[in-house]
Amino acid sequence: MRIRALVIRIVRQFLHDKRSMALLIVAPLLVLSLMYLVFNGDTYEPKIGTVQLPEAVSQTLGENGADVTAYDSEAEAEEALAEREVDAIIRLDGAAPAVKLEGSDPARNRAVMAAVQKAMQAQQGPGGSPAGAAQAPVIEYLHGSEDMSSFDNFGPVLIGLFAFFFVFLIAGVSFLKERTSGTLERLLATPLRRWEIVAGYMIGFGIFTSIQAALIAGYTIGVLGSLMAGSFGCVLLIMLLLSLTALSFGTFLSAFANTEFQMIQFIPLVIVPQVFFSGLFDLESISPWLRWLSYITPLKYGADALRGVMIRGEGWSAIAPDIGVLLALTLVFMAANVLALRKHRKI
Amino acid sequence: MAAASEICVRARDVIRKFDDKKVLHDISLDVAKGGIFGLLGPSGSGKTTFVKLIAGIDEATSGQIEVLGTPMPKLAMMVRIGYMAQSDALYAELTAKENLEFFGALFGLRGSRLKQRMHEVMALVNLTDHMERSVGAYSGGMKRRLSLAIALLHEPEVLILDEPTVGIDPVLRKSIWDELQSLSRQGTTILVTTHVMDEADKCDRLGMLRDGRLIASGSPEELKSRTGSATIEEAFLYYGGARA
Incomplete structure (x- = not known):
């Protein structure tokens, strides 16, 4: 009561x-x-600047989720990096590619690295070692899904x-x-x-x-x-x-x-x-x-x-x-x- | 002193300490049934502390308080006591009607009885026309009157009013005092605190409190004649040691 x-x-x-x-x-x-x-937004597209990179490489980068801008000179690219117009620049140091990251945001760093790695795998893929191309792992989820x-x-x-x-x-x-x-x-x-x-x-x-x-x-x-x-x-x-x-x-x-x-x-x-x-x-x-x-x-x-x-x-x-x-x-x-x-x- | 059955409130050697500070010093006092008992004293003299002990909200550090022969605090006694606090304890978001319904229900009133009592007390404090208004829109005086109405709602045998007329205009103050007097004639014991000396004259008996001590008690006439004073204020000054 x-x-x-x-x-x-x-x-x-x-x-x-x-x-x-x-x-x-x-x-x-x-x-x-x-x-x-x-x-829930789309995954971040890293902006990558390239300096005199072969067209094929730039294209693979683009296919693997990067927003690629080509620069003519290294100085120009460095300036863009400093202005945070791009998250990273890639140039060829001899035969190996060299990546320079802006570096202040770990999430962006990871996005750049993921795109670069994917692109490199794709480059090696068809012509690379047979062992690498042979068996892609099968991925399964116990809980959740790829789209989670x-x-x-x-x-x-x-x-x-x-x-x-x-x-x-x-x-x-x-x-x-x-x-x-x-x-x-x-x-x-x-x-x-x-x-x-x-x-x-x-x-x-x-x-x-x-x-x-x-x-x-x-x-x-x-x-x-x-x-x-x-x-x-x-x-x-x-x-x-x-x-x-x-x-x-x-x-x-x-x-x-x-x-x-x-x-x-x-x-x-x-x-x-x-x-x-x-x-x-x-x-x-x-x-x-x-x-x-x-x-x-x-x-x-x-x-x-x-x-x-x-x-x-x-x-x-x-x-x-x-x-x-x-x-x-x-x-x-x-x-x-x-x-x-x-x-x-x-x- | 009056016979035990005639006594409404009996206080014996009441001490109340807050931490180490003594607010009430050995107060012993009898309040007879019926009539209006005024507790007179300046702000900070311990009036509110004392009436809270009688109302059963607070407990004495030592000493006894009995209301109608029952030692306080006791939950069952709350139904026989009506209490009006110094601050208007009302729910501002609710209408006057909703406030009355809430407190009425706490005292076990319901249905047509509750409705009837609500109208009676609101008529008494002259607020019938403002029943449906939100209390937040009430003036200070109206809130005071509504608090009084709530204290009267369950027809308590003992009515404890802590500074009931603060902020109420003189015309209304008079009508409230007339009402208190009529209630006391019907047998309700009324205990009222005040620091207004001219209100003290309207009480049947008075207790004077100063710095937590009961300095005098008796009817207003007794207190005045004993001290040879013309007014209660002078009597208070006499007992307070200002004119020893």
Whole structure:
């Protein structure tokens, strides 16, 4: 009865507050769309300048994904390189080709090298050693495919991240406002119990975070066409649990902030590190003595499970441990919040 | 002192410390049932701290507080107490009606009973025409009145009002005091804090607080005659040691 009153109030507040509604629903979709455009674009075409290179070589370079510009003199090419008009210049040093890279962007360096290597293989191919031409390896994919884009790889982590971040922020600030506006104290002068406050918040905000989770997942998979190997139901379940964790975490942390600004200050402390451990970056390259941190970040469990379902098509049994951890974290944060409210009223 | 059954609030040797700072020093006080009890004192004297202990929001560091014979804080007692905080604890995004419905539901009011009470209290504070308006668009005085309406909603036996008339114009202030007096005649015990000395005259009994100490208590007439003062303000100065 009292929890229901609290839930109805939160829903009404939300419906009156168009801005928060937009932040919760529209913002993640917008950011995801931008990410999609950035990471799903065509592969970069390296711009290569050539200096007196045989026409055949230039042509093979062009066929292998390079944008080739021919220069008459080395000085001219060097100038173009310095002006960043080209990413690399190739000239013949005796019989062997010499490549000089602009070098400030590793991604472009790799693109140039890939194009050069492909071109050299193609040059050697027909007339080269028989062993090289004989057997091209057969390539198969256990998961994903040749067409898998970066977005397919990042997508599951990103939807988890956005669901987590926006819910954390809105729930945390709303709960904080309850304290700064004096309404929390007013609530404590009613028969409302501390656990009922926490439960009411979880349910009231839970309604909106569920809608958000469904929208984000549906949009990413249905509209943006992210790779989806497993079941949508599993994705929804993970998203919901991840949102609830963010909800309980945000409301709990707000107990340690006195103003909205202090709540924002938690972002670099508790959100940004989670991004590093979420799987956007390869965990293998993180120092082993720091790696244990990943086990206490809720986002990692959500992102792992989402990737498992969306990329590798894993089912319920594979994600159950992650779901379990998220559920446990939610309960721990909720209990901690009930305890934190003791600060305001002992009973 | 009055018999136990006649006592609404009984405080004994109440001390409240925040960290190491003592905000209330050994306060012992009885508030009789019915009537308006005024807690008079300047800002920072510990009025709000004291009424929060009585309302059961906060707990005394040592000493006892009983409301209607029950030691506080006690959750079950919240239904019998109406509390109006010093700051308007309202949800600005919601309409007055939605605020009332929320607090009403917390106190277990529902259906036609809730509707009836909502209209009664809103008529009382003269806000009936503004029922559907968003509280964010209310003036300071209107918010104060809505807070009062919410405190009255569940017909509490004990009404605790922390500076209820701050920012309210004199005409309305008078009508609110008339209303408090009529409520007290119907048997509600009203505990009100104020720093406005002329409001103190309207109370049946007074407690004077200064620097966390209860410096005097009694009816306004008693306090004035005992100190040979013409006004409550002079009496306060006398007890405060300014004219010893």
